[in-house]
Amino acid sequence: MNKRWFGILSPVVLWLCFFMMVPMIAVVGVSFLSRDTVGNLVWTFNISNYTRFFDPLYLGIYWDTIWLSVLTTLLCLLLSYPLAYYITTAGPRTQKWMLIGVTVPFWINFLIRTYAWVLILRTQGLVNMGLEQLGMISEPMQLLYTKGAVLLGMVYTFIPYMVLPIYVSLEQMDKRQLEAASDLGASRWSAFWRVTLPQTKSGIMTGGVLVFVTTTGMFVITDILGGAKSQMLSNIIQNQFLSARDWPFGAALSVIFMISSLIIIWLFNRALRSKYESAKEARA
Amino acid sequence: MIMIRLENVEKHFAGHPVVHPLSLKIEEGEFLTLLGPSGCGKTTILRMIAGFEHPTSGVITLDNEDMTYLPPNKRDLNLVFQHYALFPHMTVEQNIQFGLKMKKLPVKEQRERIDEAVRLTQLSALTKRYPHQLSGGQQQRVAIARAIANKPKVLLLDEPLGALDLQLRKNLQTELKQLQRSLGITFIYVTHDQEEAMMMSDRIVIMNNGRIEQIGTPKVIYERPETLFAATFVGENNIFHTEDRLYAVRPEKIRVHHEVTADHQSGIIHDIVYLGNIHKLIIQLDEEQSFVTSVLDFTDQRTWEIGQSVGVYWAPQDEVTVGR
Numbered sequence: 001m002n003k004r005w006f007g008i009l010s011p012v013v014l015w016l017c018f019f020m021m022v023p024m025i026a027v028v029g030v031s032f033l034s035r036d037t038v039g040n041l042v043w044t045f046n047i048s049n050y051t052r053f054f055d056p057l058y059l060g061i062y063w064d065t066i067w068l069s070v071l072t073t074l075l076c077l078l079l080s081y082p083l084a085y086y087i088t089t090a091g092p093r094t095q096k097w098m099l100i101g102v103t104v105p106f107w108i109n110f111l112i113r114t115y116a117w118v119l120i121l122r123t124q125g126l127v128n129m130g131l132e133q134l135g136m137i138s139e140p141m142q143l144l145y146t147k148g149a150v151l152l153g154m155v156y157t158f159i160p161y162m163v164l165p166i167y168v169s170l171e172q173m174d175k176r177q178l179e180a181a182s183d184l185g186a187s188r189w190s191a192f193w194r195v196t197l198p199q200t201k202s203g204i205m206t207g208g209v210l211v212f213v214t215t216t217g218m219f220v221i222t223d224i225l226g227g228a229k230s231q232m233l234s235n236i237i238q239n240q241f242l243s244a245r246d247w248p249f250g251a252a253l254s255v256i257f258m259i260s261s262l263i264i265i266w267l268f269n270r271a272l273r274s275k276y277e278s279a280k281e282a283r284a
Numbered sequence: 285m286i287m288i289r290l291e292n293v294e295k296h297f298a299g300h301p302v303v304h305p306l307s308l309k310i311e312e313g314e315f316l317t318l319l320g321p322s323g324c325g326k327t328t329i330l331r332m333i334a335g336f337e338h339p340t341s342g343v344i345t346l347d348n349e350d351m352t353y354l355p356p357n358k359r360d361l362n363l364v365f366q367h368y369a370l371f372p373h374m375t376v377e378q379n380i381q382f383g384l385k386m387k388k389l390p391v392k393e394q395r396e397r398i399d400e401a402v403r404l405t406q407l408s409a410l411t412k413r414y415p416h417q418l419s420g421g422q423q424q425r426v427a428i429a430r431a432i433a434n435k436p437k438v439l440l441l442d443e444p445l446g447a448l449d450l451q452l453r454k455n456l457q458t459e460l461k462q463l464q465r466s467l468g469i470t471f472i473y474v475t476h477d478q479e480e481a482m483m484m485s486d487r488i489v490i491m492n493n494g495r496i497e498q499i500g501t502p503k504v505i506y507e508r509p510e511t512l513f514a515a516t517f518v519g520e521n522n523i524f525h526t527e528d529r530l531y532a533v534r535p536e537k538i539r540v541h542h543e544v545t546a547d548h549q550s551g552i553i554h555d556i557v558y559l560g561n562i563h564k565l566i567i568q569l570d571e572e573q574s575f576v577t578s579v580l581d582f583t584d585q586r587t588w589e590i591g592q593s594v595g596v597y598w599a600p601q602d603e604v605t606v607g608r
Contacts, residue, residue, distance in 0.1 A: 174367075174369065174372075176365060176367065176369040177369050177370075177371055179336055179356070179363075179365070179369065180363075180365060180369035180370075180371070181371075181382070182335075182336075182355070182356040182357045183334060183335075183336075183356050183357070183362055183363045184357075184362065184382050184383035184386055184430070184434065185357045185383055185386035185387055185434075186357055186382070186386050187357060190386065194382070195371055198373045199372065199373050274373065276372070276373040276374070276414060279414050279416075279417070280414070280416065
């Protein structure tokens with residue numbers, strides 16, 4: 001057996017094939033099939049699963065999903081960067097505790113955390129009750145089952161995914177550079193803008209991709225906090241596979257979504273990538 | 285003209301004194317070195333001049349203007365950091381341009397200054413490289429170029445050659461010295477390497493435990509040390525105690541003879557160290573419980589053996605009183 005064949009049969013490749021390629025190929029394959037009235041797959045080639053996507057109903061939901069994911073990513077970034085920055089300025093011990101604080105939500109079941117938001121946001125929830133007690137509103141506001149509630153739930157859930165990579169990239173930066181910047185006449189703000197921020201691009205990129213991709217795939221939060229009105233594409237996909245039993249259409253939606261996510265990530269990457277990153281990688 | 289003046293400058297960290305009140309005047313165009321062991325306060329003084337630390341009390345002036353509490357970005361001086369602190373995401377050129385951009389100089393002038401700085405530091409071929417693509421010595425040159433492009437009134441250098449290997453350090457020492465001469469900028473240089481201080485400086489400030497031990501030209505520091513610390517920190521020295529004083533005699537002033545005579549001290553050769561251009565005799569004195577070192581140069585053709593009895597002699601004018 002020569003080396004090339006050994007490379008192809010290496011555990012990593014086998015692992016990737018089995019857990020990545022096979023399911024993907026299956027999804028793509030199914031997306032070109034048809035189904036009968038009870039939902040069994042019928043082995044005839046069919047492209048209408050894709051044309052059906054261009055129904056304004058689905059396009060609207062698709063657009064909502066992308067928009068919500070972009071918004072979630074941006075909000076996570078805006079909230080996480082100052083937090084991550086603040087953590088890196090603390091002493092090593094305090095840093096450890098603050099990082100544990102950021103990851104604490106992971107220790108609690110995700111469903112429980114999401115339902116906790118229901119308790120806070122519903123008409124008899126904490127927010128409405130509190131505002132009523134203070135006399136700021138006379139009747140409860142509709143907070144739950146809105147797009148705002150979904151956005152809130154998403155941002156809340158995914159902030160740690162953004163904080164940690166940004167923290168890592170900030171932590172790797174040599175802080176003496178900030179003294180050098182100041183020595184060379186830079187104000188704090190311009191030192192941040194020209195020295196710190198460019199060097200944390202990789203953290204922003206990693207966090208951004210993590211948040212964006214997981215948001216697009218998240219249907220539990222939309223189910224619990226968004227109700228029936230704020231459906232996302234992942235809810236539709238889930239419905240196609242589970243309730244509607246239209247696997248081919250569900251698979252087609254998945255494929256479309258996967259490809260468009262890849263394109264968005266690629267664009268995002270390109271926008272943030274600098275010559276420096278390329279030069280650094282060329283060395284590695 | 286006095287470029288920098290420190291008046292009764294004192295610095296405490298958490299109530300603990302790091303720099304005791306001291307005053308210092310630095311002339312325009314001077315190459316002044318703060319020399320001392322680590323923890324002696326030399327870097328703290330440099331950082332106070334740069335503006336990264338503020339004195340607990342005292343005044344620092346630049347060109348006769350009080351700058352004691354001015355932030356670093358408002359001071360017309362630049363610091364070359366010990367570990368370079370280059371911006372890794374910028375090319376050599378962009379690193380040098382940074383300060384010029386901050387000064388909002390016209391683009392044409394930025395261009396000219398970059399060209400001049402890279403020419404002076406011999407970096408012309410490397411302007412498009414990133415710091416990680418450069419060697420340690422090249423990185424240090426970028427740090428220097430980045431500072432001098434601003435044409436500061438004073439250039440501060442914090443052990444700039446500390447991280448480099450010996451040969452490279454020697455080359456850069458010469459280059460730096462020449463650079464200082466051709467630019468005519470005041471240099472304040474911090475180092476713990478006494479040889480480096482000797483070869484580069486116009487004046488040396490010897491520091492120990494937050495205090496100035498002595499200020500003087502390399503020649504004065506070497507030949508007329510005023511304190512025990514100054515006598516032993518710069519070069520080798522033999523220290524002798526008598527009832528009323530403490531004095532030092534440089535090893536090259538100690539003469540050794542094969543003949544032992546009554547009017548000279550005598551001793552036994554304890555060790556011989558051959559160093560090529562010189563050799564050293566380490567002699568156990570008969571009358572004192574101490575060793576003296578004598579340095580002999582290549583002109584000395586006599587033979588010496590360990591255990592040999594020798595006469596030891598020095599002239600009274602070579603004794604330098606360093607304390608009591």
